[in-house]
Every structure is written in C-alpha cells, then in structure tokens.
Amino acid sequence: MIDPWSSKILEYNEIMENFGIKPFKEILDKIEDPHWLMRRGIIFGHRDYERILTAINEGKDFAIVTGMMPSGRMHIGHKMIVDQLVWYDEHGAEIYIPIADMESYSARDIDFEESRELAIKEYISSYIALGLDLTQDNIHVYLQSENLLVEDLAYIFAKKVNFNELRAIYGFTGSTNMAHVYVPLIQAADILHPQLEEYGGPRPTLVPVGPDQDPHIRLTRDIASRLQKRYGFILPSSTYHRFMRGLTGGKMSSSKPATAIFLTDTPDEIEWKVKNAKTGGRETLEEQKRLGGVPEDCIVYEILLYHMIGSDKELERVYRDCRNGTLMCGECKNNVADYMRRFFEKFSKKRKRAEKIAESILDRVHP
Ligand code: SF4
Known part of the structure; x- marks a missing residue:
C-alpha cells in the first residue's frame, strides 16, 4: 500500500x-x-x-x-x-x-x-x-x-x-x-x-x-x-x-527549509544553499583525485540533472570529470551556485512581473 x-x-x-x-x-x-x-x-x-x-x-x-x-x-x-x-x-x-x-x-x-x-x-x-x-x-x-x-x-x-x-x-x-x-x-x-x-x-x-x-x-x-x-x-x-532529493540527502520538504531551494528564496540564499549541499566528494582532495567523486550520491549533481542543464553533453562532461577525479567539489559547487544565481536573478524578476497576472487567473470563467 x-x-x-x-x-x-x-x-x-x-x-x-x-x-x-x-x-x-x-x-x-x-x-x-x-x-x-x-x-x-x-x-x-x-x-x-x-x-x-x-x-x-x-x-x-x-x-x-x-x-x-x-x-x-x-x-x-x-x-x-x-x-x-x-x-x-x-x-x-x-x-x-x-x-x-x-x-x-x-x-x-x-x-x-x-x-x-x-x-x-x-x-x-x-x-x-x-x-x-x-x-x-x-x-x-x-x-x-x-x-x-x-x-x-x-x-x-x-x-x-x-x-x-x-x-x-x-x-x-x-x-x-x-x-x-x-x-x-x-x-x-x-x-x-x-x-x-x-x-x-x-x-x-x-x-x-x-x-x-x-x-x-x-x-x-x-x-x-x-x-x-x-x-x-x-x-x-x-x-x-x-x-529530487533534499539538499541534505533525505527527502526535500517544504516544511524543512534546510532541505529545499524555494522558488521565492533570494539569489544569495540559493547560492549559500548550493554551496552547503551534500556532495558525493571524498574526504580529501588527494582521495578525490585518485578515486574520483560519486555523482550518484551528490545533490549538486542532481540539481544539474533535474533542472539546470539543457544539454546532455555538458551534463555528461560534469559526470565524467567528477568520476575520473579531474573535477573537484569546490570548483563544481561554485559553478553550479553561479549557474543557479544567474537563473534565479532572472526568474525572480519574471516572478515579480507575473504577480499581477496571477491574481486574475482564478477569476477567469471556464465552461
Ligand atoms: Fe558532486 Fe561535483 Fe563533487 Fe562530483 S565534483 S561529487 S558532481 S560536487
């Protein structure tokens, strides 16, 4: 059940x-x-x-x-x-x-x-x-x-x-x-x-x-x-x-702010959340270079997989570089945080403009 x-x-x-x-x-x-x-x-x-x-x-x-x-x-x-x-x-x-x-x-x-x-x-x-x-x-x-x-x-x-x-x-x-x-x-x-x-x-x-x-x-x-x-x-x-899993690795939930990126979060909050999300990185830089990261365990990678990269090729590149130990989590998180910041800066402007229209949507009459 x-x-x-x-x-x-x-x-x-x-x-x-x-x-x-x-x-x-x-x-x-x-x-x-x-x-x-x-x-x-x-x-x-x-x-x-x-x-x-x-x-x-x-x-x-x-x-x-x-x-x-x-x-x-x-x-x-x-x-x-x-x-x-x-x-x-x-x-x-x-x-x-x-x-x-x-x-x-x-x-x-x-x-x-x-x-x-x-x-x-x-x-x-x-x-x-x-x-x-x-x-x-x-x-x-x-x-x-x-x-x-x-x-x-x-x-x-x-x-x-x-x-x-x-x-x-x-x-x-x-x-x-x-x-x-x-x-x-x-x-x-x-x-x-x-x-x-x-x-x-x-x-x-x-x-x-x-x-x-x-x-x-x-x-x-x-x-x-x-x-x-x-x-x-x-x-x-x-x-x-x-x-998509939550930022801490469990379920993403509206009632647990630390687990989720909300669409009304400010770009600063979003950047901070991405930089503090759970990754699939190793304990030390040396280990990560030798063994590679584990994107399957990484919420930062999941953000890209679910939302932020339209191009499969670019996604595959991140996956490969993570796996073979040429991409380190610090650099990767910075890239994704940057990507998210730019996306949400544009999105929050659009959202502001949409508020007026949103109020009238429920007043429309349908058959
Ligand atoms: Fe995740 Fe990127 Fe670290 Fe790989 S390099 S584990 S994708 S943050």
Whole structure:
C-alpha cells in the first residue's frame, strides 16, 4: 500500500513491479523530441502512454491534468511538473490545473482563504515565470472548492466506490475524517471531468505524477471503467517521475527549509544553499583525485540533472570529470551556485512581473 499523504521515500522498482507500471524507456525512442526529464530517466514509468503518443503524433485532442496542493512554499522539486507542462503545451495539450484546496483543508488543515492566497503567491506566479502562459485558452486553472461540476461528478463517483475499497487503497481507519475520505473522489473527478461533453467529450488524458500519487490513478481508472457505459470515459494514462532529493540527502520538504531551494528564496540564499549541499566528494582532495567523486550520491549533481542543464553533453562532461577525479567539489559547487544565481536573478524578476497576472487567473470563467 502507498500512502499519498505520507513522506516516505519510495523504492521505484518495487512500485513498478507491485503495481504494474511499465518502464518509460521502452517507449522513449517512439517520441520524436523527448523532454530532458524523459531522456534522463527521471520520468521512469507509465501506464498507457501510447494513447498520448498517438494523439501527439496524429495532432489529435488530448488533455493533461495535474494539480497543485497549496500547503506550503513551492520548491525546486515542484518545478519539474511545470517543465513538463510547458512541453505538453508545445505539443498541443489542453491543460487542466486543479488547485487542491479541498485536499489542503482535509489533509493539512489549511482553510480555503489561505489556500487561495498561497496558490496565487507561491504557485501561480511561479508557473507563469517558469514559462507557462496561464492566460491561454487551452489552460484551465481552478480551485476545487469553486468547481461545482467537479464536485457533482465526485458525488456520482461516490456511489460507485465503497469504504472498504478506499480503506484497502489508502489505509483509512475509523478515525480518518470524512472530508479526507472524500478527497480521492474529488481528485478522480478532477482527472475525468475534461472528458465530459461540456469539455469536448472523451479523449486521452494524461496525469504526470510522482509514484506516491499512484493510488489516485488506480482508483480513477477503476471508476472510469465502472462508468464507461454512461460517460464513455477513456482510462486516464499516467507517467511517473523520480523525486529530487533534499539538499541534505533525505527527502526535500517544504516544511524543512534546510532541505529545499524555494522558488521565492533570494539569489544569495540559493547560492549559500548550493554551496552547503551534500556532495558525493571524498574526504580529501588527494582521495578525490585518485578515486574520483560519486555523482550518484551528490545533490549538486542532481540539481544539474533535474533542472539546470539543457544539454546532455555538458551534463555528461560534469559526470565524467567528477568520476575520473579531474573535477573537484569546490570548483563544481561554485559553478553550479553561479549557474543557479544567474537563473534565479532572472526568474525572480519574471516572478515579480507575473504577480499581477496571477491574481486574475482564478477569476477567469471556464465552461
Ligand atoms: Fe558532486 Fe561535483 Fe563533487 Fe562530483 S565534483 S561529487 S558532481 S560536487
């Protein structure tokens, strides 16, 4: 059982075997211009991605749904989703971004007003500054608590699912509050509502997630098949990405500032954090020259792998030089800190400009 609200680090191969997730690398060469997260194996698994691929290749309609839960500050790990959305936007997707304020309320005890504020200030502004134009007609951002169509659909879904089933998937107990029990149904409705007639009818739908969110995908696919006759739902596809580790080597978490680079950190703070992150370096310079570093254990390298280098060649060069002991951690950290400083100097200006637009995004009316 996977608990989407826990903070355990998950074993990716085990999850793939236990839950029937297919390796993404098997379909990689069918994608004309794969995203760097796909090429580098960070997106490692999928269910039914072939449907999305066909839609992209044949220029047909498809939707992508990915929520944001406003429960804290947006960190660099969250950026990965926006990078994927930008790619899917360029490949013709209709994009749905539910803001999970109902989940924040039931699972994190954050009230609706606070969720709205957090969504605008932390998330929507950053999404825009990272290059996703949320004012486009093909992008729909909404608060769960204000989308009555989604809420009605969740109620219809509730008739098709019983408590024993939810308990088996999520481990709910007798003391779990009922709002929390209801949230997976709202999320299923978030994922499937783009296939309602009001939104253009059934079509391939993709949900890019971390593996911790797979319980929602499995439940939603079950609900979709139970209601296929009534709505003609196409089972949603999904992709699974690895999580970037925190700066100290464990899980990156919004509630532990030392583990994360926040998108609202100042360039000075970011530079300091990079220079103090865990590396895969050896105890002494002499040892590092002789044995080389271990980039697989290095968070500084992970920053480059996940976020900062568009060119695979340059990344390979850092990997090779680290491995063969010609690159030392001091120099490497300085380079990455410099790279990050320049990126965030530009990003924070863009973010400032995006704040005004962000405030109006939630007032837009969608069908
Ligand atoms: Fe990490 Fe760079 Fe040190 Fe290698 S040289 S362990 S990549 S900081």
